[in-house]
Structure formats: structure tokens, C-alpha cells
Amino acid sequence: MTAPANRLIPDRLQSPLTRALRSWEAVLVIVAIAVFVTNAFASPYFLNAWNLSDATFNFTEKAMIAFAMAMLIIAGEIDLSVASIIALVSTAMGLAIQAGAGVPLLVLIGLTSGLLCGAVNGFLVAGMGLPSIVVTIGTMSLFRGISFIVLGDQAFTGYPDGFDYFGQGYVWWVFSFELALFAVMAVVFWALLHRTNFGRAVYAIGNNATAAQFSGIRVARVRFILFLLTGLTSGIAAICLTSRLGSTRPSIATGFELEVVTMVVLGGVSILGGSGSILGVVLAAFIMGMVTFGFGLLNVPGIVMSIFLGLLLIGVIAVPRLLRGK
Amino acid sequence: MNPVLSLRGISKSFPGVKALQGVQLDLFAGQVTALIGENGAGKSTIVKVLTGIYQPDAGTITIDSTPIRFATAQDAARAGVTAIHQETVLFDELSVAENIWLGHAPRTRFGLIDRRAMRDGAKRLLTSIGATLDPDLRLGDLGIASKHLVAIARALSTDARVVILDEPTAALSHKEIHELYDLVETLKAQGKAILFISHKFDEVFRIADRYTVFRDGQFVGEGAMADATEGQLVQMMVGRSVDQIFPPRSHNIGDPVLTVAGYSHPTEFADINFTLHKGEILGFYGLVGAGRSEVMQALFGITKPSKGAVRIDGQVRVIRSTHEAIAAGIVYVPEDRGRQGAIRGLPIFQNVTLPSLTRTSRSGFLRLAEEFRLSRDYTQRLDLRASALDQELGLLSGGNQQKVVIAKWLATKPRVIILDEPTKGIDIGSKAAVHDFMAELAAEGLAVIMVSSEIPEVLGMSDRVIVMREGRIIDEVTGSRMTPETLVRAAAGIAEAA
Incomplete structure (x- = not known):
């Protein structure tokens, strides 16, 4: 070794472009294009602006939650109660219209009740140190259970005029309010995860929570905030979904939690924590939405769609590992 | 037979x-x-x-x-x-x-x-x-x-x-x-x-x-x-001490920085009193399980002491978390590097800046250029060998990982740095780099505590040595009493030879 004692260590090994081309997100872009082209050939109705616009409703609500879920999973935790939070939030809003609440109050109630549910999860996990998978399986039953007690086999309807905008309105031409909100939230969560100290702490905790604590990171506080975020985004999704359906039943959003987690994992977030990106989740949302829509156009039954999505998930996770020879 | x-x-x-x-x-x-x-x-x-x-x-x-x-x-x-x-x-x-x-x-x-x-x-x-x-x-x-x-x-x-x-x-x-x-x-x-x-x-x-x-x-x-x-x-x-070369020390000892009085824990240690000065390296010697690391982790806010006071520059400081310890100017380089020190999955520069993010960022937003600058400054001073600062830490050798962990703490500009078995399990070359650097830090006026179970290291690097046994300070060894025999006897609980 003849290197000088104090040689300069470069910042980066690869240029950001090389890194981007080799990333998981690049694979997802290829998959997304493949799904798009296949759909375009398979059905004459696919390449239609309004049809495509309709298709985005397949993923927008779930993707809003998936952004917060991605951060939570990167930090090594999980929240399986998100779909039940939607049910509880929707029920809370239904009770509010019975009492004659207007649109602004409905939105406020939706957001705060989502945050409260997140705070319950966060307190149990971050405050009491219980494992998040157990806590949120518990609150999954709890939150939806409350909704069932309140509603029984009834439904709340009669949401006021103007409330329908969140789930059915259009910002401009074919671009729905939900799609616009999805885009704004994608940017906000991208910045939060990839451009702030908080996001860095999330990665540090997911990689090694003990070392993060030794480095002065307030681990419990970060975890609590992450649960608040999944609660809040579930509240937002509940407002959109309730508005779109125009009614509240206790069975609303059943099974959303697994689709959200699937989206996150398909997006390249390690289920063991420590790595992943918001861009990956955005791409995974588009892929899942287009697959669902394309199959719908071809009149493929729902169960076949589930089978395909399941295989897609296992495939995209397994193939890179096989290629790497492990 | x-x-x-x-x-x-x-x-x-x-x-x-x-x-x-x-x-x-x-x-x-x-x-x-x-x-x-x-x-x-x-x-x-x-x-x-x-x-x-x-x-x-x-x-x-x-x-x-x-x-x-x-x-x-x-x-x-x-x-x-x-x-x-x-x-x-x-x-x-x-x-x-x-x-x-x-x-x-x-x-x-x-x-x-x-x-x-x-x-x-x-x-x-x-x-x-x-x-x-x-x-x-x-x-x-x-x-x-x-x-x-x-x-x-x-x-x-x-x-x-x-x-x-x-x-x-x-x-x-x-x-x-x-x-x-x-x-x-x-x-x-x-x-x-x-x-x-x-x-x-x-x-x-x-x-x-x-x-x-x-x-x-x-x-x-x-x-x-x-x-x-x-x-x-x-x-x-x-025997005679092994041939190991330690860097020359300046011994330019200043005012007290850290004073610990009546520090106790329900099970791990009791009645710990000592004062640490600017520019000093204070060695802590003892057998495994003597309570040295436990005292240090309490000072760093990991565990809660039951009583006692900690003063920094004469001011009483209550330290309930690592966050508060770092704010008070105390940092701790842990013995268990893999579990407590290094975040192997993150790049080198992110490891270095983790406790200093409030300084490298602006209103909570990261500034990567600042992070690269800070991490380059400190890793270069420790003569880190790596191919790039965005390389995953886990890809480096144990000695180089330890340099990154030490760089991480120095980048917080502490008043007191506690090194717990800083050279355990690393190669001779990295060992010497860590020793040189400790001497340099003390010369710059940092107050250093070194917990070590290696007698040559404790004697070669420290100005004073505190010996602990079963959770208590048994002896404080200075000057001509700083011999291997004194340390071994104190740590094992044998009366000193007449």
C-alpha cells in the first residue's frame, strides 16, 4: 500500500444516476411499463383518459396510508389496524352528521379521530414497549368492534352536500381530488422521509434501534409520531372513502390493511425494516391499480386478481434474490 | 502420577x-x-x-x-x-x-x-x-x-x-x-x-x-x-509489560470538568465519587463485571442512578436520556460496537452525523453537503480507510468501523468523552491510531475517560487510574503507584505488599 496517510475519501462511490439505474425503483418502472403496455393491447377500453382516471380510485386511498405505513415499516414496526381506523373514523363522522355537523366539522372530526386511534397504538407500542404486531392486531378488532356496536346492521347515509367532493370531485379535467391529494401527500412524505432529520432517525431506528438510542435519537418519540401518522393518513383515507361511497357501514374498507402492506413491500420496503423509499411505494401503487383495472376490463373475477397480486408480490421479491444467487 | x-x-x-x-x-x-x-x-x-x-x-x-x-x-x-x-x-x-x-x-x-x-x-x-x-x-x-x-x-x-x-x-x-x-x-x-x-x-x-x-x-x-x-x-x-508503544502525552491538566458525587444504582454500583479534569485521561480498571460500564452508561443517560449528583463545569446536570447527555456535552463510545455503536446498514457519513443532525441541518431539513463536510473532517483525522463516504458502514473492517464510531462522537464537540474498551477486538494498526487520537484529544483539552481491561493500555494512556471492584471504587492510583501489580491486587481484592 503506497496510499498517502491522509488521502481524500470521495463522497460517493457511484454517481446518483448509476445508483438510480441499479435500484429497485428502476425494476418497478419496467414492471409498470410492462403492465401498462399489456393492458393497452388486451383491452380497447384501457387507453381512455376517463377510464384511466376512474382506475386511480383503486389505489389512491390505500396509497395515502401506504406512505405512512412505509415509514413505520422502515422503522421496524407495523400497523395492522389501519382499515379498522377507517371504520371507526367513518362511524364517528356518521354520528356527527346525525348531530347536524357541517362539512368543515366533519373533516375536523375525521382527522382528529384518526389521530386519536394512532395515539392509542403509539402509546401502547412506544410508551409501554409492547410489540406493534400484537398491539395493532388487538386494536384492529377493537376499533372495528366499536364501529359494529354503534351501527349494528345499520348504515349512516345522508352526508351533506359538498362532502361528496373529497371522493367524487375533480380538480381539473380528469384529475380527481383524490389523485391530487395522493400526489401532494407523495411529495410531503418523500420530503419527510428522505429530506429531514426525522426521516434519517426513522432509518437509523429501523437498522439498529439500540445504536440509534445511543446516538441520542429519541426512539420512543419517533415511534409514537409514526403511529400518529398512520392514524392521521387513515383518517384522511376514511374521509375520501366515506365521501366516495356516500355511506358508512361497519364493514367499510375490510382487508385494506393487507393491501396497504402489500403495496409497501412491493415498493421495495424491507419488511424487516431499515430500507425502502417513497418513490417505490408510488410506483407499487400505480402497478397494483393498473393490474386491478386491467383485469376488471377483461372481466376477470376478483379472486383471480388476488391470486395474481399474490404471485406478483412473491415474484418481485423472489426474482432479484434468485438472480443474486442466494 | x-x-x-x-x-x-x-x-x-x-x-x-x-x-x-x-x-x-x-x-x-x-x-x-x-x-x-x-x-x-x-x-x-x-x-x-x-x-x-x-x-x-x-x-x-x-x-x-x-x-x-x-x-x-x-x-x-x-x-x-x-x-x-x-x-x-x-x-x-x-x-x-x-x-x-x-x-x-x-x-x-x-x-x-x-x-x-x-x-x-x-x-x-x-x-x-x-x-x-x-x-x-x-x-x-x-x-x-x-x-x-x-x-x-x-x-x-x-x-x-x-x-x-x-x-x-x-x-x-x-x-x-x-x-x-x-x-x-x-x-x-x-x-x-x-x-x-x-x-x-x-x-x-x-x-x-x-x-x-x-x-x-x-x-x-x-x-x-x-x-x-x-x-x-x-x-x-x-511479568514485565509487553513491548507496546504508546504516544507521548502532554499531561497538561486543567480545571475540573466533570464531578460525580455519591453516585449509586440499586444493584450495579454504589457511592461513586470522582473528578475529571480538562486535558486528562482518566483510566477505569477492574475485572469484568466490576460495574465500570454500568457507571458510564448511567452518566450517559442509558440507565437511571438511584442517587448522586453530576456536575459539569460546576453546574448540576440531570441526565435522563442520551439526548440530554449529548446536550450536556457527555458522549460514550460503547464497548459493544456491533449492537450499540455502529449502524452497519447505513452509510459512513450518516453514521457520523447521526448525533449531530441538529447542527448539519436547517429547520429540520437535511443538508447533505454539510454532512459530507463534517464526516470527512472527522474520519480523515482518524485516518479512516474507506472507498467512499456513502459506503455502507458494515463493509468496513472492525478497526475502521470503530474509527467511524469515535468520529461520530467527536463530531458532537463534546466536553467529556467516555471510551469503553476502545481497542477491544481491533487490529494493532487501528489500535495505535485510536491511541494516538486519544492523546491528541486530551492535548486539545477534552476530558477523556477510558474504561479498559488491558493493563498495558490503562497504564500507557492514563494520567490516573481508578480501580473498581464489585460496584465500588477501591483505589485511585497515581504517580509511582501506577504499576501492573497495584492494579491487579486492587482489582482482585488482595492487600498491597508491604
Whole structure:
């Protein structure tokens, strides 16, 4: 070794472009294009602006939650109660219209009740140190259970005029309010995860929570905030979904939690924590939405769609590992 | 009398370290041989050679004068060698009998586990060591001393002739230690050859018949315990210090920075008092488990002390979290680098800036250019070898990872830096870099605490040495008293020679 004692260590090994081309997100872009082209050939109705616009409703609500879920999973935790939070939030809003609440109050109630549910999860996990998978399986039953007690086999309807905008309105031409909100939230969560100290702490905790604590990171506080975020985004999704359906039943959003987690994992977030990106989740949302829509156009039954999505998930996770020879 | 087991010329090297260099050891039936040596003398390595975990590079092992090779741990067990470790692995959810027989349970004709033979055998083994435990009890319901008896019964279940007790009393209470002595007598009476490894001289003198001393991986001497004195043994253990070069020190000691008074913890330490000055390196020496790391982790806000006060620059500071410790200017480079120090999955620069993010960011938003600048400054001062700052930390060698961890703490611009075993398990070159850097830091006016179990390092680097034993400060060694003998005696609880 003849290197000088104090040689300069470069910042980066690869240029950001090389890194981007080799990333998981690049694979997802290829998959997304493949799904798009296949759909375009398979059905004459696919390449239609309004049809495509309709298709985005397949993923927008779930993707809003998936952004917060991605951060939570990167930090090594999980929240399986998100779909039940939607049910509880929707029920809370239904009770509010019975009492004659207007649109602004409905939105406020939706957001705060989502945050409260997140705070319950966060307190149990971050405050009491219980494992998040157990806590949120518990609150999954709890939150939806409350909704069932309140509603029984009834439904709340009669949401006021103007409330329908969140789930059915259009910002401009074919671009729905939900799609616009999805885009704004994608940017906000991208910045939060990839451009702030908080996001860095999330990665540090997911990689090694003990070392993060030794480095002065307030681990419990970060975890609590992450649960608040999944609660809040579930509240937002509940407002959109309730508005779109125009009614509240206790069975609303059943099974959303697994689709959200699937989206996150398909997006390249390690289920063991420590790595992943918001861009990956955005791409995974588009892929899942287009697959669902394309199959719908071809009149493929729902169960076949589930089978395909399941295989897609296992495939995209397994193939890179096989290629790497492990 | 011929030895049951005999080692001759055993050598074992690891990259950068000669752990054993041609050592010898004899164990006799019905006798206890004590193996004595400082940390790093090669005691654990020889245990691993004897139990088939390591294969020696050279040398012979003979049992009953027949040469033998232990290719695997099973070979050693079959040859009748068994070890009871400091922390034996047992299973809380299994019964006492299952723990004893796990992996070699008696079978019925049909190949199923013979539960009755298992229970009877367990009872027989437990009785033979004077224990009256029900073999059907769940292990998790037992106390530590009873678990120890189960571990010993397990070790004997392979019909061992050679029993190795590796620091068996480290986790035991006074009463339990006496029960262990009785047990050793029982094993002796059964004709077992016993190797007893301990740091504690009172124990060695009480139960050993013979001794063997290692130093720095070499055999120093052996003999009958009855002919030995404490002074002789200490002399043999310490010898002359190894040829290790330490950087020159400025010894420019300033005002007090950190004052700790009456610091206590419910279980780990009590009544700790000391003052640390600007520009000083204060060494903390003691045996493993003396409570040194626990004191340091309390100062860093990891564990809560029950009473006592911490002052920095004369101001009382209450430290309840690592966050507050860093804000108060105290940082701690942990001993367990892999678990507590390094975040291997993150790039080097993100590791360095993690505790300093408030300085490199603006209103909570990251500034990567600042992060690269800060991490380059500090890693370069430590002569880090890496191909790029965005390389994953886990790809570097242990020594270079340690440099990154130290750089991380320095980047917070602390007043007090605590280094816990800073050179443990790293190569000679990185060791020297860390030592040079510590001297430089002290010269710049930082107050340094170094916890170390390596005597040459403690003596070579420190201005003063505090010796801890069983959670208390036993001695503060300065000036001409800073000799290996003084440290070893204080740590082991032996009165100073007149």
C-alpha cells in the first residue's frame, strides 16, 4: 500500500444516476411499463383518459396510508389496524352528521379521530414497549368492534352536500381530488422521509434501534409520531372513502390493511425494516391499480386478481434474490 | 502420577493476534488445577481448544498418554471433556431433565425419547452433585444457583472425566459460591480432573491443588498451590509489560470538568465519587463485571442512578436520556460496537452525523453537503480507510468501523468523552491510531475517560487510574503507584505488599 496517510475519501462511490439505474425503483418502472403496455393491447377500453382516471380510485386511498405505513415499516414496526381506523373514523363522522355537523366539522372530526386511534397504538407500542404486531392486531378488532356496536346492521347515509367532493370531485379535467391529494401527500412524505432529520432517525431506528438510542435519537418519540401518522393518513383515507361511497357501514374498507402492506413491500420496503423509499411505494401503487383495472376490463373475477397480486408480490421479491444467487 | 489430559506446545493464531504460543497444561485425576492469567492471556482460547471449538495450529493433546484430535465439539465430548461456561446456554421453557439430556437423550427400542430413563438419569446426576431438584420442574422457575447445578449435571451427563469450570462464580452470591466449593470437592472425590478458571485469588487458594499461569498467550509456570504465594502468582501474571508503544502525552491538566458525587444504582454500583479534569485521561480498571460500564452508561443517560449528583463545569446536570447527555456535552463510545455503536446498514457519513443532525441541518431539513463536510473532517483525522463516504458502514473492517464510531462522537464537540474498551477486538494498526487520537484529544483539552481491561493500555494512556471492584471504587492510583501489580491486587481484592 503506497496510499498517502491522509488521502481524500470521495463522497460517493457511484454517481446518483448509476445508483438510480441499479435500484429497485428502476425494476418497478419496467414492471409498470410492462403492465401498462399489456393492458393497452388486451383491452380497447384501457387507453381512455376517463377510464384511466376512474382506475386511480383503486389505489389512491390505500396509497395515502401506504406512505405512512412505509415509514413505520422502515422503522421496524407495523400497523395492522389501519382499515379498522377507517371504520371507526367513518362511524364517528356518521354520528356527527346525525348531530347536524357541517362539512368543515366533519373533516375536523375525521382527522382528529384518526389521530386519536394512532395515539392509542403509539402509546401502547412506544410508551409501554409492547410489540406493534400484537398491539395493532388487538386494536384492529377493537376499533372495528366499536364501529359494529354503534351501527349494528345499520348504515349512516345522508352526508351533506359538498362532502361528496373529497371522493367524487375533480380538480381539473380528469384529475380527481383524490389523485391530487395522493400526489401532494407523495411529495410531503418523500420530503419527510428522505429530506429531514426525522426521516434519517426513522432509518437509523429501523437498522439498529439500540445504536440509534445511543446516538441520542429519541426512539420512543419517533415511534409514537409514526403511529400518529398512520392514524392521521387513515383518517384522511376514511374521509375520501366515506365521501366516495356516500355511506358508512361497519364493514367499510375490510382487508385494506393487507393491501396497504402489500403495496409497501412491493415498493421495495424491507419488511424487516431499515430500507425502502417513497418513490417505490408510488410506483407499487400505480402497478397494483393498473393490474386491478386491467383485469376488471377483461372481466376477470376478483379472486383471480388476488391470486395474481399474490404471485406478483412473491415474484418481485423472489426474482432479484434468485438472480443474486442466494 | 500421570496426567489424565495433557497439552504440549499448543499454538493458535488469529489474523493479527497470536492467542496461544506453544503453551502446556496438565490435568490430573481428582485434582483441581487453576488456570491463572490476565484478560487476553489466552484462557478462553485454551478452553475452546480443549472443547473442540478451535483446532490448534500446532501442538498435541493426549488423553491417558494417547494422542487425540478434537475435530469437533462432539469429539471432545466423546473423549470425556466437558466445560461449564460463565453463561451456559440453557432453555427456560424445558424441564430440568430435558435440559440435562438435550441432544443426547436416552432412546427406547423404537427410537423415541425414553422419558423414564431421562428422569431417572437426571435424578441420579443431580443426586451425585448433592442437588435435590425435581427433574420435572420447568427450568425458568428455578433460581440462578439451581440453574447452575443443572448446567453442571448436564456437563456430567456425558460421563466426563475432565471438567472445565470457566469463571463459575461470576454470577453467584456468597452462599451459592460456598455450595459450589462443596460441589467441586464432590467432583474431586469422584476422580474428575478439574480445570478451574478464575480471576479471584481467594477462590483459587481455597479450592485449587495446582496452578498454571499464562501471560500474553504464553506458558509462564506451574506448580503446587501449597508452595505458592499471592505475590509470586501476581508477579508471574504480570511479568514485565509487553513491548507496546504508546504516544507521548502532554499531561497538561486543567480545571475540573466533570464531578460525580455519591453516585449509586440499586444493584450495579454504589457511592461513586470522582473528578475529571480538562486535558486528562482518566483510566477505569477492574475485572469484568466490576460495574465500570454500568457507571458510564448511567452518566450517559442509558440507565437511571438511584442517587448522586453530576456536575459539569460546576453546574448540576440531570441526565435522563442520551439526548440530554449529548446536550450536556457527555458522549460514550460503547464497548459493544456491533449492537450499540455502529449502524452497519447505513452509510459512513450518516453514521457520523447521526448525533449531530441538529447542527448539519436547517429547520429540520437535511443538508447533505454539510454532512459530507463534517464526516470527512472527522474520519480523515482518524485516518479512516474507506472507498467512499456513502459506503455502507458494515463493509468496513472492525478497526475502521470503530474509527467511524469515535468520529461520530467527536463530531458532537463534546466536553467529556467516555471510551469503553476502545481497542477491544481491533487490529494493532487501528489500535495505535485510536491511541494516538486519544492523546491528541486530551492535548486539545477534552476530558477523556477510558474504561479498559488491558493493563498495558490503562497504564500507557492514563494520567490516573481508578480501580473498581464489585460496584465500588477501591483505589485511585497515581504517580509511582501506577504499576501492573497495584492494579491487579486492587482489582482482585488482595492487600498491597508491604
